[in-house]
Amino acid sequence: MQDAPLSQDKPILAIRDLHLEFHDHGRPEVVVEDLSFELRRAEILGIVGESGSGKSMTALAIAGLLNRHALDCSGTILFDGVDLLHCGRATLRRYQGDEISMIFQEPMTSLDPLQRIGMQVEEALRIHRAELSAAERRKMAIRAMAAAGLPDPEQVYGMYPHELSGGMRQRVMIAAATVLKPQILIADEPTTALDVTTQAQIIALLRTINAEDQTAIVFISHDLSLVRQLCHRVIVMRKGVAVESGASDEVFRNPRHPYTKALVDAIPKVVLER
Amino acid sequence: MRYVLKKTATMLATLLVVSLLLFVAFQLISGDPATRILGTGATPESLAVLRSELGLDRPLVTRYLSWLLSFAQGDPGVSYVYNQPVATLLATKIPVTLVLAALSFAFMCAMGIPTGIICAKYAGSPVDRIVMVANQVIMATPPFFSGILLSWVLGMGLHLFTPGGYVSYETSVPRFLGYLVVPCLAIALPRAAQLAKLLRGSILEEAGKNYVRTAYSRGNNTSGVLFGHVLKNAFLPALTFLGMSLGTMLAGSLVVERVFGIPGVSSILLASIGNRDYPVILAIVVLIAAVIVVVNLLVDILYKVLDPRIGEE
Ligand SMILES: Nc1ncnc2c1ncn2[C@@H]1O[C@H](COP(=O)(O)OP(=O)(O)O)[C@@H](O)[C@H]1O
Numbered sequence A: 001m002q003d004a005p006l007s008q009d010k011p012i013l014a015i016r017d018l019h020l021e022f023h024d025h026g027r028p029e030v031v032v033e034d035l036s037f038e039l040r041r042a043e044i045l046g047i048v049g050e051s052g053s054g055k056s057m058t059a060l061a062i063a064g065l066l067n068r069h070a071l072d073c074s075g076t077i078l079f080d081g082v083d084l085l086h087c088g089r090a091t092l093r094r095y096q097g098d099e100i101s102m103i104f105q106e107p108m109t110s111l112d113p114l115q116r117i118g119m120q121v122e123e124a125l126r127i128h129r130a131e132l133s134a135a136e137r138r139k140m141a142i143r144a145m146a147a148a149g150l151p152d153p154e155q156v157y158g159m160y161p162h163e164l165s166g167g168m169r170q171r172v173m174i175a176a177a178t179v180l181k182p183q184i185l186i187a188d189e190p191t192t193a194l195d196v197t198t199q200a201q202i203i204a205l206l207r208t209i210n211a212e213d214q215t216a217i218v219f220i221s222h223d224l225s226l227v228r229q230l231c232h233r234v235i236v237m238r239k240g241v242a243v244e245s246g247a248s249d250e251v252f253r254n255p256r257h258p259y260t261k262a263l264v265d266a267i268p269k270v271v272l273e274r
Numbered sequence B: 001m002r003y004v005l006k007k008t009a010t011m012l013a014t015l016l017v018v019s020l021l022l023f024v025a026f027q028l029i030s031g032d033p034a035t036r037i038l039g040t041g042a043t044p045e046s047l048a049v050l051r052s053e054l055g056l057d058r059p060l061v062t063r064y065l066s067w068l069l070s071f072a073q074g075d076p077g078v079s080y081v082y083n084q085p086v087a088t089l090l091a092t093k094i095p096v097t098l099v100l101a102a103l104s105f106a107f108m109c110a111m112g113i114p115t116g117i118i119c120a121k122y123a124g125s126p127v128d129r130i131v132m133v134a135n136q137v138i139m140a141t142p143p144f145f146s147g148i149l150l151s152w153v154l155g156m157g158l159h160l161f162t163p164g165g166y167v168s169y170e171t172s173v174p175r176f177l178g179y180l181v182v183p184c185l186a187i188a189l190p191r192a193a194q195l196a197k198l199l200r201g202s203i204l205e206e207a208g209k210n211y212v213r214t215a216y217s218r219g220n221n222t223s224g225v226l227f228g229h230v231l232k233n234a235f236l237p238a239l240t241f242l243g244m245s246l247g248t249m250l251a252g253s254l255v256v257e258r259v260f261g262i263p264g265v266s267s268i269l270l271a272s273i274g275n276r277d278y279p280v281i282l283a284i285v286v287l288i289a290a291v292i293v294v295v296n297l298l299v300d301i302l303y304k305v306l307d308p309r310i311g312e313e
């Protein structure tokens, strides 16, 4: 656990009454219901809940990646004075990859198989910092790759995704997502597909990014022990509804909602007492 | 580089096997060319003389090897019927057919690729639906039929084109190419429709993949995602189709040459089949096989260039 950032820090992201509903299979299906929370500067916020509870949909909503045609969306996601849920796509694109980045659960398939790693890490630079020269871009990309713990970044720069392991690919994703030092990094189950050792390394990396660059992280997981190790605050979601939230130490030591209690009871004791 | 060498070796081996099989097959079905040339009334002595002149008294393998040697040097033998070297007979005809096929191929790409991209980008829109229905019809229309239709509409109706007004490339290259436009359209249309459909489907399939979501998360707009990522990936399945298309284009050329009165390989091939003039048939078929095999080699190399995952041991 780390010290929580000063609570008087004003929120950089405010989500009010977020409501997401599919209407593509005839009968409507509510996946997120009246969800409200705030993300403060430089904090790590966990979202936990069993699979299907709407965590990924919430994450995609913040990252501006929802398919708005298939969904009814209401509420607001306020960032930098703009409602990300209802603003135009062009406005959204200004923030994507620059101020708000996202990494995903599937490192094996989230990179373009035909494009060199370096090009993919640099992509946000090409889009948001068109004035940079190729050499400057390369320098920044390699710096981000080194910071993401990729050994020999100069060499990895010229490689293709299939030449890297899942853990390495997730590091590439992280390098690409943080190359512009965004204010918010959304990590949707970033370690679920990885083995335990790699998992721990990625968690440590996220902690470093948060501490060094003051990047606020929304960390989504169904693994409570990971959330407890990493997050300052936590939101517990169930069937699209936030059933409990608070400082993560507090929530895990003293769960109030029966669903949270059940989740906490399911964590092996060894992990809890660590 | 090693990959290219390996593929080239495979290609040469394929060509050898194909030519051997064709050579043997033609020998077996050809009956006795000497009798055909001299007629059934010829004496056994004169037949024997001609056979040894044609080299037909030597063993099959020897004949194949000597044929192969001279073929490789540009001399595929002498026609039984015209009493002329096959090379002379084909010299002015092969370029016409090759240009017709190559131009049709270019037309196919020029029509099929943009149509596929546009339909994928606006999938489900009225434009997409109309084009896809039209596609279905065009796909089912064979080149000889669309050829007749096109020359009727463009020729008789709009006077943009003179059916039967072929101009040799020796007379005027622009007018030669100008005459080929309509025949090429006829050959290219059905394949272009297929290509558009294939590419559209392949783009839409790629669009659902995870790397596309990643590309959007970095601030790309739809064009950025399409041209920066999706298109290259979606093009891979289309590449095999492109390679196979050239064979189809050659076959289509043979038919369409008849419809439009173009003096390519078609007329002499059909005449030679009628006359059982096997040296000519063999030369044409082996050449077509060679073109197809070389195109396949190019496709393999292109795959390797586009897809880093290929050819790694
Ligand atoms: N295209 C869709 N149509 C209808 N329901 C969907 C669609 N995609 C996802 N869902 C539903 O949304 C709910 C929330 O999914 P998700 O946010 O991925 O959950 P989590 O990430 O917490 O596991 C799930 O119950 C899922 O069935």
Ligand SMILES: [Mg+2]
Pocket: A055, A056, A188, A189
């Ligand atoms: Mg999920």
